[in-house]
Amino acid sequence: MSGVWPPPPGEQPQQGAGAPSSPPPPGQPVQNQPAWAQPLPQPGWAQPLPPAHKPGAIPLRPLGLGDMLDGAFRLVRFNPGATVGASVLVAAxxxxxxxxxxxxxxxxGDSLEGFGASLEDPNWEPGNSEIVGMVAAFGSLLLGTVLQAFGTILVSGMISHVAHAAAIGKKxxxxxxxxxxHGNRWRLIGLAVLFLLLYLVMFALAAVPVVALAIMVDNPxxxxxxxxxxxxxxxxxxxxxxVRFYLLAIPALMLEHTGVVGAVRRAWQLSARQFWRLLGIWLLTAIIAGFASQIVGFPISLVSSIVGIAVPDLYFLATIAGTAISTVVAAAIATPFTGAVTNLQYLDQRIRKESYEVELMEQAGLLSR
Known part of the structure; x- marks a missing residue:
């Protein structure tokens, strides 16, 4: 044993003949400080996120999952007219x-009145007038669904601008x-049609070997x-x-004033090495929005079914009405929320990879150009 003991907790170590050491001048490092007196390094996982300016719906730093979900709700509450209002208007x-x-x-006419008879008579067969009525009703529903899909694409483009403005505190x-x-609407439609055709081609390529085997081989x-x-x-x-080509293409097309090909290229660049993160947040958002839409839409579907059973002659009208109202309600919930999260993912990737928060601070007036 050397007889030298470390000082009690809270006391400074003695130097030389026991005289207390004078503190170094401000700004100068402490010389010959023993290892046990050095501050312990903090593990990386324990460090909190850096402080960030928050002029709007989100903090201007890399976003976590909680930031995105909270930011999406804030964005919708901050600007319901351009998010929920636009979605409801298009769906309605x-x-x-x-x-x-x-x-x-x-x-x-009576072209749809006899349709309710099928509930009482399983052997009922529709006549020509009933067939024409059903084709017209279902055809109009299909056409309305297509129109809503294209309208939702335009609303997604609007939400891109709303999200960007909300991030810097503007409404x-x-x-x-x-x-x-303006100027990007047809490009937005073209982007959606391009990927629709791509999905159809992929489906056709997947179906070709199955059909070929079904024709050439007797065993199914x-x-x-x-x-x-x-x-x-x-x-x-x-x-x-x-995830890699389409998810971030709409915000890129709307906010970077690029073409369809340029938007797809930007989506590929921003999603590089971020596939699982983007996919996980996208799936979670879809589950939350779908679950909320089902909860709200279930009573509407239940009421329409009860009306259709109670009044068989109105069965067809009640079914179409229930579907239409449920679609409007789902659009009011799902479209703004999912669109907001997608655009926040876009901003997050630009902040992570391009330090886009600096430009956002300048646009918010927090930094001078």
Whole structure:
């Protein structure tokens, strides 16, 4: 034993003949400080996120999952007119078509009245007028669904501008958000059509070997096995294309004033080495939005079913009406929320890879150019 003991906790170590050492001048490092007196390094996982300016709905730093979900709710509450209002307006206009067509057919003729008889008579067969009425009603519903899909694409473009403005503390009205999409609307539609065609081609390529085996081989087992395999491959390929090429393409197209090809290229760049992060947040957002839409839409579907059973002659109209109203309610919940999270993912990737928060601070007036 050397007889030298470390000082008690809270006391400074003695130097030389026991005289207390004078502190170094301000700004100068402490010389010959023993190892046990050095501050312990903090592990990386224990360090909190750096402080960040928050002029709007999100902090201007790399975003975590909680930041995105909270930011999406804040964005919708901060600007309900240009998010929920736009989604409801588009869905209501599109779903008004099947409602008007079905209501007119039900009120002016008997082409749909006999449809309720199928509930009481399983052997009931529709006549020509019933077939025409059903084709018109379902055809108008299909057309309304297509119109709503294209309208939702335009609303997604509007939400890109709304999210960017909310990030820097600004609020866009419905008219301002719509005006901000000027010049990019047809590009946005073209982007959606391009990927729709791509998905159709992928589906056709997956179906070719299954159909070929079903025709050439008498035993259906090989065709079924190959069909299951191609179906799984189709799902994987569709998810990969959606995450790497399409998910961030809409915000890039709207905010960077690029073309369709340029937006796809930017989506590929921003999603590099971020596939699982983007996919996980995307799936979680879809689950939350879908669950909320089902909870709200279930009572509507239940009421329409009860009306259709209680009044068989109105069964068809009640079914179409329930579908239309449920679609509008789902659009009011799902479209703004999922669109907001997607655009926050876009901002997050630009902040992580391009220090985009500096430009956002300049736009918010926190930094001088």
């Amino acid at each position: 206009v599109a779903m008004a078509l099947p409602l008007v067509v079905t209501g007119a057919i039900t009120a002016t 866009l009205t419905l008219g301002q958000a719509w005006a901000a999409t 087992v090989p065709a079924i096995l190959v069909g299951v395999l191609m179906f799984l491959l189709l799902i994987v390929a569709s998810i990969f294309v959606s």
